[in-house]
Amino acid sequence: MTHRREVDIAVIGAGVLGLATAEALVRRGADVLVFDGRPPGAGLSGGLTRTFRHRHDNELHVAMAVEGRRGFARWEQRLGRELIGPEGAVYHGMDHSHVTGMAAQRVEHSFVPGAVGGEVFPALARVGTPLLVDPGAGAIRAKRTIDALAHWVGDRIVQADVHSVTVPSDGDGAEFQTTEAIYRARHVVICAGTAVTRLGASVGFDIPVRSALHARPHFRVRPEFAGTPLPCWVDISGEFGVNVYGSPIGATGTYVVGMIGPAVDVPFGPDGGLPPGTDMEEHVRRVSAYVAKALPGLDPEPVGARVCVMTKLPKGSDALRAWHRPGVTTIAGHNLFKMAPALGELLADAAEKDQLPEALERAGADALEAA
Ligand SMILES: Cc1cc2nc3c(=O)[nH]c(=O)nc-3n(C[C@H](O)[C@H](O)[C@H](O)COP(=O)(O)OP(=O)(O)OC[C@H]3O[C@@H](n4cnc5c(N)ncnc54)[C@H](O)[C@@H]3O)c2cc1C
Missing domain, CATH: 3.50.50.60 (FAD/NAD(P)-binding domain)
Incomplete structure (x- = not known):
């Protein structure tokens, strides 16, 4: 034994x-x-x-x-419920050089003029350059x-x-x-x-792996957009100050926004703690300021914020x-x-x-x- x-x-x-x-x-x-x-x-x-x-x-x-999307479809079939919503994704600050991989893999996508951006992202302010649309994406x-x-x-x-x-x-x-x-x-x-x-x-x-803390506030969708499907969002244009990603939270009527970029997360120190003076509230404030300018369809007062760990290579x-x-x-x-x-x-x-x-x-x- x-x-x-x-x-x-x-x-x-x-x-x-x-x-x-x-x-x-x-x-x-x-x-x-x-x-x-x-x-x-x-x-x-x-x-x-x-x-x-x-x-x-x-x-x-x-x-x-692409393989992941097929796998989610198999899981959805087995579960009998949706796991990825039909919202799509919209990207700001991208041009044809950013879609070579999508083109090579024959992933459906298109560019729409910034002036009609509200048609693909109803909560968005008017933007100056074309938006990339990835209709097979979603939350x-x-x-x-x-x-x-x-x-x-x-x-x-x-x-x-x-x-x-x-x-x-x-x-x-x-x-x-x-x-x-x-x-x-x-x-x-x-x-x-x-x-x-x-x-x-x-x-x-x-x-x-470099672990860092990341603030992820979420915002209420304004009543005039309630029930309108909002897409996932990636903005690397710099047009509204910071670069962000965003995603609807299912059917909750809320939308999460977080910052992206090399310096937007707070790395842990060698002792596993955060640097003295770390202020995660400041990160939430920066995201709120972005929402106030770029996403008028959301109330810029956050209704909550998760603080998560990012694990980047x-x-x-x-x-x-x-x-x-x-x-x-x-x-x-x-x-x-x-x-x-x-x-x-x-x-x-x-x-x-x-x-x-x-x-x-x-x-x-x-x-x-x-x-
Ligand atoms: C804020 C944020 C936003 C993100 N946004 C996106 C996004 O939009 N799209 C996307 O695709 N991905 C996104 N990600 C990344 C994605 O969530 C992660 O890559 C993924 O969830 C990692 O899954 P995992 O199973 O590797 O890790 P985990 O979910 O962390 O699972 C690891 C598990 O191991 C367990 N564990 C740890 N140590 C031990 C131990 N010693 N013994 C036993 N168990 C142990 C833990 O309890 C944990 O349950 C995001 C992540 C964060 C934090």
């Missing part, structure tokens, strides 16, 4: 990536367990909404988004997605924190120590969000990368919710074959280069 438990594949983390990986593995008939000390979706995948958009600078990421129902995945993965979720992952001296699989038991698995997939750097380090991965906010060694695979990056169905299948492949799929390797090739 041994005190150690065995499982073929272990997934660490019940966020959207860990659950998507586990869902793919359960569907394929694998022997898989998912470990998380917190309820599913309590980490970076929390909250009600995320933007699904096709546009990325890297064409491989556009292709991954991901994030909580509904997490709830569905957790339901499908079911009793394969073990409520336990993983302290560390180690590669045994016989080199066969991986061992990990949890608050519940010691386990040995043929393969471990680490999808631990903000904890990937620490857990990955224990098996020799050097994962340079050196290449920036759309970078992703997977690491692999025999017995262990992990993934890091940001803005990965929209790709979760595609990444889940690829991570499931990695676990089953103990090999990094080429699509994952190529998608992460430039992730460690400075932006």
Whole structure:
């Protein structure tokens, strides 16, 4: 008799990536367990909404988004409910050089003159330059997605924190120590969000994720626009002071807006704390000032604000990368919710074959280069 438990594949983390990986593995008939000390979706995948958009600078990421959209459609069919709304996305400050990946992947898109921008984004002020429209984009129902995945993965979720992952001296699989038991698995997939750097380090991965705090206020849609579908929004034009993204929050009549750019988040210091004098309220005020100028269809007085953690690789906010060694695979990056169905299948492949799929390797090739 041994005190150690065995499982073929272990997934660490019940966020959207860990659950998507586990869902793919359960569907394929694998022997898989998912470990998380917190309820599913309590980490970076929390909250009600995320933007699904096709546009990325890297064409491989556009292709991954296309695959992600197909995967969401499969999940929607299985669930019998919508997971990505029909709102579309509108981008300001982009020209044809920004859509080469979309064009190469044959993703439907168009440009409309700024003067008629109100037709594609009714809450928007008049803008000076053309707007890019991505009609296949929309607001991901994030909580509904997490709830569905957790339901499908079911009793394969073990409520336990993983302290560390180690590669045994016989080199066969991986061992990990949890608050519940010691386990040995043929393969471990680490999808631990903000904890990937620490857990990955224990098996020799050097994962340079930079974690920073990010303020995400939300605003009431003015009554005259209530019931009008508002698209997701990306503004890198600088026309209204700061660059932002935005997304409707389902049918709640509220709309979330956050700033984008290299200096808009507050990085944690080496001691894990925030720099003295950090004022997240100031970030909320800057977003409100943007809303007052650019989005007259929203009341610029925020009705709430979430403060979230961003986990970016050196290449920036759309970078992703997977690491692999025999017995262990992990993934890091940001803005990965929209790709979760595609990444889940690829991570499931990695676990089953103990090999990094080429699509994952190529998608992460430039992730460690400075932006
Ligand atoms: C403010 C904000 C806005 C975003 N906007 C978008 C967007 O518009 N579009 C988009 O596609 N993406 C967006 N993202 C990114 C997206 O939400 C994340 O990339 C995605 O949710 C990451 O999922 P994950 O499963 O990797 O991580 P998580 O959801 O963090 O899951 C990791 C899990 O691991 C668990 N865990 C950690 N350590 C351990 C341990 N030691 N033992 C056991 N379990 C552990 C945690 O409890 C957690 O549940 C946004 C993120 C934020 C924060």
